[in-house]
Amino acid sequence: MTPAAKKIPATLVPGDGIGPEIVAAVVEILKAAGEPFAWERHDGGMSAIKKHGDPLPPGLLASIRRTGLALKGPLTTPVGGGFRSVNVRLREEFGLFANVRPVKSIVPGGRFEHIDLVLIRENVEGLYLAWEHYLAIGNDPQAVAISSGVNTRAGGERIARFAFDYAKKNGRKKVTIVHKANVLKALTGLFLEASRATGEKYKKKLKTDDRIVDACAMQLVLNPWQFDVILTTNLFGDILSDLMAGLVGGLGMAPGANIGDKAAIFEAVHGSAPDIAGKGIANPLALLLAACLMLDHVNKKPTADRIRHAIDRVIRDDGLRTPDLGGKAKTKDFTRAVIKRLK
Ligand code: NAI
Numbered sequence: 001m002t003p004a005a006k007k008i009p010a011t012l013v014p015g016d017g018i019g020p021e022i023v024a025a026v027v028e029i030l031k032a033a034g035e036p037f038a039w040e041r042h043d044g045g046m047s048a049i050k051k052h053g054d055p056l057p058p059g060l061l062a063s064i065r066r067t068g069l070a071l072k073g074p075l076t077t078p079v080g081g082g083f084r085s086v087n088v089r090l091r092e093e094f095g096l097f098a099n100v101r102p103v104k105s106i107v108p109g110g111r112f113e114h115i116d117l118v119l120i121r122e123n124v125e126g127l128y129l130a131w132e133h134y135l136a137i138g139n140d141p142q143a144v145a146i147s148s149g150v151n152t153r154a155g156g157e158r159i160a161r162f163a164f165d166y167a168k169k170n171g172r173k174k175v176t177i178v179h180k181a182n183v184l185k186a187l188t189g190l191f192l193e194a195s196r197a198t199g200e201k202y203k204k205k206l207k208t209d210d211r212i213v214d215a216c217a218m219q220l221v222l223n224p225w226q227f228d229v230i231l232t233t234n235l236f237g238d239i240l241s242d243l244m245a246g247l248v249g250g251l252g253m254a255p256g257a258n259i260g261d262k263a264a265i266f267e268a269v270h271g272s273a274p275d276i277a278g279k280g281i282a283n284p285l286a287l288l289l290a291a292c293l294m295l296d297h298v299n300k301k302p303t304a305d306r307i308r309h310a311i312d313r314v315i316r317d318d319g320l321r322t323p324d325l326g327g328k329a330k331t332k333d334f335t336r337a338v339i340k341r342l343k
């Protein structure tokens with residue numbers, strides 16, 4: 001087999017705003033690390049609307065269906081005008097039921113040191129189905145707003161199995177189930193029950209405990225080190241994962257993975273940052289860390305660890321930072337420095 005034939009086909013979406021800049025940086029770093037991907041490049045987001053009339057053109061979807069693997073730059077969601085959220089469409093299209101968001105302190109001197117947590121969020125059920133409607137009273141057609149959340153035992157067991165398997169595979173010690181079963185007894189009670197039952201099967205290897213979401217939010221700020229892996233529902237996961245990103249310096253450091261049975265899409269948690277697009281100062285770290293998760297996913301953890309180590313050296317030893325982290329480095333300086341540390 002030729003070296004090219006050994007490469008893993010993967011879809012690459014440069015995206016909008018700072019997307020093309022940070023994607024270029026990440027592709028260059030992956031190349032220097034001997035990356036195993038053969039990229040299929042596709043437009044998505046605003047750039048795709050201009051060319052194809054759809055932020056998720058059929059060619060892009062077909063590519064992900066074929067490769068089952070994508071690295072995606074941020075996509076600008078058009079305001080108004082009949083386009084549904086691109087991210088929700090991707091989740092639905094590929095059944096990406098698990099959202100994995102690790103947070104780790106990299107930049108020293110932050111508010112919290114030695115943070116190393118992973119949040120696993122159920123990505124397709126709960127209140128985010130957004131089954132909503134209004135009831136009229138008198139002259140007010142929208143006097144009452146009603147939203148239905150839907151959790152299924154099968155969905156709870158599926159995400160719990162994913163979380164416990166992830167914890168086991170990644171040498172984690174404990175999974176904390178986060179819920180609000182004291183009030184939402186059916187909706188999040190079922191999630192808690194399904195997660196606990198699944199946890200029983202892993203009890204030789206992993207500890208399990210649980211927290212009510214509001215108490216968990218406080219404890220994450222008071223003593224985040226007591227947690228390891230957090231497993232929770234869609235809405236709570238959305239909120240807590242942003243809180244956790246805040247513990248380690250904000251969105252510029254936060255990668256995310258959306259994983260289903262047939263496809264996995266890796267991205268930075270932040271958006272297209274139109275305010276700094278084209279200035280060459282975007283921080284490529286979050287997308288680079290997402291690419292590391294992608295390498296983990298295809299069993300190339302040693303390569304991912306080499307890149308993570310190089311990032312650590314650049315931040316800690318070289319002291320190089322982009323402006324969002326209080327430094328002066330440009331995207332290109334940071335990219336070059338990581339590549340140098342890979343050697
Ligand atoms: P944003 O995350 O793009 O920007 C928020 C602030 O953080 C801005 O000041 C920006 O300059 C800064 N920032 C973000 N990423 C950065 C990076 N890598 N380096 C340096 N600074 C960075 O959020 P915003 O402004 O609310 O959204 C902009 C667009 O992005 C919207 O159209 C939104 O819908 C879209 N978006 C897309 C996401 C995705 O594709 N996954 C996720 C979030 C937002």
Ligand code: MG
Nearest residue numbers: 238239241242
């Ligand atoms: Mg969110």
